[in-house]
Amino acid sequence: MKIVQIGHAGHCGYAYPGIKSHAIEFTGLSAGSAGLETEGIIEFAESLKKRGFEPKIYSDWKEMLDTEKPDIAIVDPWYNDHGKISLYALEHGINVFCDKPAATDFETLEKIQRCDKAIFAAMFDARTNPAFKAAKKAIKEGRIGKVRMMDSRKSYKLGKRPAFYSSRETYCGILPWVAIHAIDWMKWLSGEHYTDLTGAAISRLDNGDNGDMDITSAAQFLMTNDVIATVTADMYRPMSAPTHGDDRVRVVGTKGVVEVTDGKATLITDPDGVIELENEPAGDIFEDFLARLSGETNHLTKESCIESTFWALKADERARERFEK
Template sequence: MTRGERGLFGLATHIGIIGSSGHYHYALAGEREIEDAVICAVAPGSADEDMSRLTAALSAASVSPKQYDDYREMLDREDLNVVAVNPQFHLNSEVTTEALSRAIPVLCEKPLAIDLESLDRVRQAQLQSKAGLGMMLALRYDARFYTARQLVASGAIGEPALGYSQKSYKLGTRPPFYCTRETFGGLIPWIGIHAIDWFRWISGIEYTAVIGHHANVHAPQYGEMEDTAACLFELANGGSAVMSFDYLRPAGAETHGDDRLRLIGSAGCLDISGAGLTLTDPDGTRSIDPVSPPHGLLADFAMSLADKDHRCLISTEDALRVTEISLLAREAADNGCRVLLSQTGGR
C-alpha cells in the first residue's frame, strides 16, 4: 500500500454514499482517514428515504458532494473508487448488486441481503465483476473485540469450546420501515449478525447448526420487528455458543448499547463487558488494555482495493457467509427448527 500526495489509489479516492438509513458515518470517517479522499456524490436508496440525517452530517463536516435523486444515475455518471451502501435494509442487496455490476467496489451495511435469494444475486454479481465487497461489521474494529481476536489467535485461552455473546440496545425511536419484516429483515440479521460474526471470527471455530427464537414481546408499536432474540449455535469441535439480542436496554442506561462476549476454552476465558476486556487463565484474572486496529473500517477496505497484499479485517467471503448464517438463524427462529450450516459456503 502506498499513501502519499496522490492518495490511496494514485489519485484522489472518490467515495459515493447511497442511502442514509444505516451507518454512513463510516464513510465520513474514511474520508477523514484517507488522504485526498473525497465524498463526491450521494443519493437515496429509494425515493421515500429520509436523507436529512446524512445531509446534516455532511454539512457539519463541511462536505458538499453532488446530490443525485437516482443512485443508478450516480453510479453511471460518477467515477467512484468505492461506494458506501446503507439504504433501507431491504435495498442493501439491490443497490450492492447494481454497483458491483458496474465493477464499483462496495462497502455495504450489514446484512448484505435480507433473504437468501437476493444474497445469491449479490454473490453472483461479485463473482462476475470481481469488484471488492466489504461489509460494515464495525465490531471487528472495536479495540476490545480486535484485541480478543489477537489473544485467541495467540493461544491465550487454548481451544475455545463455549461462549455467550450479547447485543442489547435502547429502542428509542426508529423509522417506520423497522415495522415490517419485508423492509427491516429481522433482529437477528440486523443486530445479531455482529455477535454471530465476532464469535466466529474471534473463536476461529465454525458453526455447524443453529437453533433460535425471537419475538416482539414489549414493542407492539413496531409491529413485526422483534425486540428479543436468542440463538444457540453448535460448534464444529462439539462446543456451543449462545447469544441474546434485544431492544430492551433501559433509556436510563449509561450507554446506548451493551455488547458482551464470554469465550472459554481449554486454557482460559475471555470476557468483554462495558469498556473492559479481561483474561482468566492459570495465572488468575487480569484486565487487558484493548489495542485498536491500525485502520478504520472504510480505510481498511479501501486499502485492500488499492493493494492486493493488504488484507481487510473483513473478507468478501466472510461478509457473504455471515449474512447467510444470520438469515439461516432467522429461519431457525421463524420455524422452531434446527438448521444445519454447511461449512463450504453457499448451500
C-alpha cells in the first residue's frame, strides 16, 4: 500500500505508528493551498526523516495525487481546505484519512457524503481514549439506563497559534475545529443522532491578538429519544494547567451518571454510589481506518464523520449570525 500526505496543520501524526507497523510506503508529501513555504513543508519533511519517512515533496497536491496514485491520502492542510482536497481524492478513488472537520461548507460535505469511490474517515480521536472507552462500555452495558442528557467540555491552552487561525478565510472556527470532538463523542457514546440545534454562541474578544479567531463557544442540541446534548469549548486553559486539553463529558441516564474527567471515568448508580471505572486499552483511529479498508470493521464510518461535521457547521453558522448582522 502507498500513502501520501497533504499539509501538516493538525493531527497527521495519528497515522505514523500504523504506517510503520504495516510497512505502508510513504511516497509523497505536499502543501495544501497555501504553498510549501507558508506551510513549512520543507522543515516538516526534515522532521519526518527522523521517523524514517522520506516522501518526495510536491508543491501541488493535485499533481501529487495524480502522479503517485496512492491508496491513502492523509488530508491535513489548513482546515478550510479539508473538504475540497478530500473530495478530489475520493473522486479519484483514493481513500482519505482527514483531520476534522470533514469539510467547512455544506455543499462540499454533501458531495463527500455522496461519493462512494473510496473510503473516508475523519480523525475523531476521543473514540480511542481509554477513559472515554470505559464510559462507552458502561453505557453499552446499560449501567446508566437510557441516556437522557450529556454535557461536554473542551478547553485548550492557547499557546502560539499559527497565523492561519486569525482569519475566517483559512480557519473554520472553534465550533468545527474544537467543539466538534465533543459533538462526535456524544453521538458515539450515546448511540443517538442529532435532530436539532437549539443554541450556539461564539466570542472573539480578548483572543490574544489572533484576528478573527473564536476563543470561547457553546452549542446545544436535541438528539433522538429527546436527549439534550451541550458543549462548551474555549482556548483559555492556563499554560501551567497539568494537561493541554481539559476534555470532559457527563452522560446522565435514567439509572445513573457516568462522567469523564482528567482521563478517568466515574460512575454513579444506585445502590453502589460513586465508583471509578477501569480504563479500557487505548485505541488507534488509523488502525480502525485500515481495518475499514480491508472490510474488517465498521468503526468511524463516513456517515458518522459527516453527521458530526454537519452539526458543528450548523452550530457555527448560527453562532456567526451575530457578527454578520
